[in-house]
Amino acid sequence: MPKPTKGPRLGGGPAHERLLLANLAAALFTHKSIKTTETKAKRMRPLTERLITFAKRGDLHARRRVLAVIGDKAVVHELFTEIAPLMAEREGGYTRITKLGFRKGDNAPMVQIELVLEPVAPKKKAAPKSSAKAEAPAAAAPAEDEVVETPAEDAAETEEAPVEETETVETSEPIAEEEPAEAPAEDDKK
Known part of the structure; x- marks a missing residue:
């Protein structure tokens, strides 16, 4: 599990931050790419990587662990049936963060976080x-x-x-x- 950060949380409290990151991860699995602030994307990346690793295992226990974080059964079903097979050969690095610039209203650094769905090139033998x-x-x-x-x-x-x-x-x-x-x-x- 990712280490909790000290200091101010993203949404005010730890429970609100947990729900915020879970909702961002659900949106990422649904749309395959979302636009958010850099801080939220960096905090969301370990959570999404872990959830995809559970989905790659594919057993009932892994499905229940993902359902504990993301409450939407449709999103979990999509994660296990569509996204996990595409990530089967990949050993990590399931997400990509691309910087977009600064938001006009408050000058917050914006990024686009997306799932890396391209097939993996096989590594050369030793x-x-x-x-x-x-x-x-x-x-x-x-x-x-x-x-x-x-x-x-x-x-x-x-x-x-x-x-x-x-x-x-x-x-x-x-x-x-x-x-x-x-x-x-x-x-x-x-």
Whole structure:
């Protein structure tokens, strides 16, 4: 549920604001587009989005939840039978607010809020992104190997003596090579 705002309400009290927004939402579902003030449209948007989400579910409980907000059964029926199937593929953003300018009488900013009924273009799969990521490391890997080899060769040429001494100490006992030779000899005894 949208968080209640602090400070002055749109119509005077919280109950009046709730009824005002419900009536605006019913008018939006009936006419598909309405002209109102910017503040009312911004406050109405979360309510209408939630009601459309309930209508997309389409079960009895969702219908009763919408009827609790909008008392007109004809509007709720239109929401569930006409609007919800058009919004089935859309994952959010069911309304669009377009600024119109200022009202002549009191200079209030006016907007047009409408339902987005255009079909949704299917999103591209994530597979092309993963193949592009696989190609990038493959291309970068040879370049990294070449860079790593040249400093290693330069370091080996400058410090040949200390590297060879440590290698001779480690490789002086070839134990691993002698053990396989002894194993067949034990098999011959049996």
